[in-house]
Amino acid sequence: MVIRIDLSSDTPIYVQLRNEIVKGIGKGELLPGENLPTVRQLSAELGVNAMTVSKAYQILKTEGYIETDRRRGAAVRAAGPKGAAAENGREKMESTLELLSAEAKLQGMDREEFLRLCGDAFAQMEV
Amino acid sequence: MVIRIDLSSDTPIYVQLRNEIVKGIGKGELLPGENLPTVRQLSAELGVNAMTVSKAYQILKTEGYIETDRRRGAAVRAAGPKGAAAENGREKMESTLELLSAEAKLQGMDREEFLRLCGDAFAQMEV
Amino acid sequence: MVIRIDLSSDTPIYVQLRNEIVKGIGKGELLPGENLPTVRQLSAELGVNAMTVSKAYQILKTEGYIETDRRRGAAVRAAGPKGAAAENGREKMESTLELLSAEAKLQGMDREEFLRLCGDAFAQMEV
Amino acid sequence: MVIRIDLSSDTPIYVQLRNEIVKGIGKGELLPGENLPTVRQLSAELGVNAMTVSKAYQILKTEGYIETDRRRGAAVRAAGPKGAAAENGREKMESTLELLSAEAKLQGMDREEFLRLCGDAFAQMEV
DNA sequence: GTGGTCTAGACCACC
DNA sequence: GTGGTCTAGACCACG
Incomplete structure (x- = not known):
């Protein structure tokens, strides 16, 4: 790696x-x-x-x-992240996505384009 | 606000x-x-x-x-963010989304759920 | 005007x-x-x-x-700027040109291109 | 320095x-x-x-x-200024040169003298 | 030891 | 009244 x-x-x-x-x-x-x-x-x-x-x-x-x-x-770790960290992560993730959305929109991106970007990112995790 | x-x-x-x-x-x-x-x-x-x-x-x-x-x-500003900032933002955004995707997946989220989260965030910008 | x-x-x-x-x-x-x-x-x-x-x-x-x-x-004024102002202007002008030259060079401009830019600017004063 | x-x-x-x-x-x-x-x-x-x-x-x-x-x-920085700054700089540089040209001309400078001044400034960057 | 952050308070240029 | 600049001094994160 x-x-x-x-x-x-x-x-x-x-x-x-x-x-x-x-x-x-x-x-x-x-x-x-x-x-x-x-x-x-x-x-x-x-x-x-x-x-x-x-x-x-x-x-x-x-x-x-x-x-x-x-x-x-x-x-x-085989089991993945612990529960506590995961919960914290959820809130933080939503907050980050909110900021990212705002920046994306203000740069002229529309919903479709933004979701495509999100999908592309997630796709890298599914290979 | x-x-x-x-x-x-x-x-x-x-x-x-x-x-x-x-x-x-x-x-x-x-x-x-x-x-x-x-x-x-x-x-x-x-x-x-x-x-x-x-x-x-x-x-x-x-x-x-x-x-x-x-x-x-x-x-x-009426015109929105400057071009320069926008360009830098794109790369940074992709990198952030990549990290977010990894964290999401490792918390057990599947593609659908992740994209729903992204969509929800963007929806707040469209009211 | x-x-x-x-x-x-x-x-x-x-x-x-x-x-x-x-x-x-x-x-x-x-x-x-x-x-x-x-x-x-x-x-x-x-x-x-x-x-x-x-x-x-x-x-x-x-x-x-x-x-x-x-x-x-x-x-x-028909006679143009006074002597004192002109002298001050000379030093200031050289200093400004020095800064401009540095910025130009660091952006990859060569001498010829820089002088062309200077010439273009002056040409506007000769119409 | x-x-x-x-x-x-x-x-x-x-x-x-x-x-x-x-x-x-x-x-x-x-x-x-x-x-x-x-x-x-x-x-x-x-x-x-x-x-x-x-x-x-x-x-x-x-x-x-x-x-x-x-x-x-x-x-x-080895790579020189970023693209973004460079773009902004170009317009600003032209505007500054325009003002400088006007001042130079009104002080009685001719094209040749002005360009010599510009050349001298740039020469300092080439040593 | 480095840069980064923050404070409290002062002064100034601009309009 | 606004933002911008500067100071002196403190604390912190980073490596």
């Missing part, structure tokens, strides 16, 4: 990392039960601080996307 | 403000040409510093959502 | 006014000795405060572009 | 700073990838507030002249 980080972005690196991994799981590039690279591997590969990778993993763990086994390292 | 700010959020106040106002314009709660509250009014109402509000207005101005007439204060 | 003012611009209206009139004189749309509209006429025509127009005229007068006769109002 | 600020000028300090840095990049005094002084350094050196410097940097960032890496501070 390819992880792309933009060091000059304003979103923190550990958040970018978290997002990229969530996308990777969603797309099936990382399968349930599959191991993630170790913190050291990934930090070396991306040229970022190990603490940054560690922080991303920790968030993914609290959100229930991954679980860590002392012996095997981090692996994608 | 009601603006709700979460002082304990990790997203900066001026970004929250910017987002709320974009939503307000999108929903038609703020009509083209309509005046926004003055910087001082809004800052007093929200209990934040005037510079914070000013910063939000300046961003909205460079994005082309509003314009400021030295005589009347800030008002919603 | 047509004067176009952008009320939502960040450059003060009286400066825009001053600039437009200088351009007008340069282009020959306002001939030496020709009368300018009265402050009241112009302020009414543009829908701006009379004091704003007055301020622009005052600047043009100190710069030596126009002169005011109590009986005839303001008129384009 | 030497940065000179005129505290008594009517153009805001952060704009002067932005302009000086753009000139510096154009002249090659600041090379692509090279680091700019930190906000605190520069603010101390110039005797202005850190926020003022920060504001200048933020503008240069949105214009695409520099980028900030959370680890190393601000650095000159």
Whole structure:
């Protein structure tokens, strides 16, 4: 799986990392039960601080996307995200979609075009 | 129009403000040409510093959502956002939707449900 | 002569006014000795405060572009701008051109293209 | 690189700073990838507030002249200014040149002299 | 140590 | 009265 980080972005690196991994799981590039690279591997590969990778993993763990086994390292959780995180996610998702809708409409997009964009995004998760 | 700010959020106040106002314009709660509250009014109402509000207005101005007439204060721009901001917005929007899709799918949502959510969000802009 | 003012611009209206009139004189749309509209006429025509127009005229007068006769109002000065203003203008002009050159180059323009742009601008003054 | 600020000028300090840095990049005094002084350094050196410097940097960032890496501070962007800023710049540049031409002509400059001035300015960017 | 955010309060230009 | 600018000083997130 390819992880792309933009060091000059304003979103923190550990958040970018978290997002990229969530996308990777969603797309099936990382399968349930599959191991993630170790913190050291990934930090070396991306040229970022190990603490940054560690922080991303920790968030993914609290959100229930991954679980860590002392012996095997981090692996994608089979059961999917925990209930609590999911509920929070729902509200946040609606709020984000509301903002996105507003921006889309004000750029002249109509309902059909916006939904096509949404559908295209979701389609990437179904391959 | 009601603006709700979460002082304990990790997203900066001026970004929250910017987002709320974009939503307000999108929903038609703020009509083209309509005046926004003055910087001082809004800052007093929200209990934040005037510079914070000013910063939000300046961003909205460079994005082309509003314009400021030295005589009347800030008002919603009739022409809509500038081309430049719109182009950047497209890529960002696709990236956000990709992440949202991944999160949605991993919470067990199927395509239909996700698109319904998207449609509901956009519907708020069409009232 | 047509004067176009952008009320939502960040450059003060009286400066825009001053600039437009200088351009007008340069282009020959306002001939030496020709009368300018009265402050009241112009302020009414543009829908701006009379004091704003007055301020622009005052600047043009100190710069030596126009002169005011109590009986005839303001008129384009035959002799052109005064020496002092001209000297100041020279330095300022060089500084502005330096900035413009930098911006041009960084946008990928080459010398030839930049000079063509400069030549085109000057050509408007020679019709 | 030497940065000179005129505290008594009517153009805001952060704009002067932005302009000086753009000139510096154009002249090659600041090379692509090279680091700019930190906000605190520069603010101390110039005797202005850190926020003022920060504001200048933020503008240069949105214009695409520099980028900030959370680890190393601000650095000159290799790719040059973003397309969006470049487009706006073109119109503004033509308008400025038009005004400059008028002023030049009214000071008695002829086409040849004006173009020499323009050429001299651009030459500084080609050393 | 870096930039980013926010505050409280002051002053100014513009209209 | 409006937004814009600047200050001095504090705190925080990030890495």
